[in-house]
Amino acid sequence: MILENLHEEISSYDSQTGVSFRIAKQIGHYLENIPRDETGNLLLSRSTGFDYQIKQRILSKIRGHKEQIGDLVGEYDINNKYTHGRIGSILSDENIRCTKSIDYLEQKAKELMRNGYTL
Numbered sequence: 001m002i003l004e005n006l007h008e009e010i011s012s013y014d015s016q017t018g019v020s021f022r023i024a025k026q027i028g029h030y031l032e033n034i035p036r037d038e039t040g041n042l043l044l045s046r047s048t049g050f051d052y053q054i055k056q057r058i059l060s061k062i063r064g065h066k067e068q069i070g071d072l073v074g075e076y077d078i079n080n081k082y083t084h085g086r087i088g089s090i091l092s093d094e095n096i097r098c099t100k101s102i103d104y105l106e107q108k109a110k111e112l113m114r115n116g117y118t119l
Helices: 002-013 021-032 046-061 066-073 086-091 099-115
Strands: 074-076 082-084
Touching (some): 002 066, 046 099, 066 099, 082 099, 086 099
16 A cells, blocks of 8 residues: 555656556565574564665655655755655654655755755
């Protein structure tokens, strides 16, 4: 459901971008293959792995001018306080811990504030 919500939000600003079936499948494959230590415990929790995959495979595609993606990414105000955008609202759901992804969105919001665009 989260990937579907992310796809809807991202593709609403750019129909060529979003979460494709291929990306969703690759994320699932990554999560199924998280290595284990010698006692059988996962070296990385599935929720942390999911967070990294969202950051690396999905959020890294978001690029553009402040007017174009500001609502998606969020923004910093004059007091240097970050306000979630539409993507941040999805990722800050209490059932999901996507702290790395939220940090990445904050970084993009800083770039938007500083430069007017983000790459």
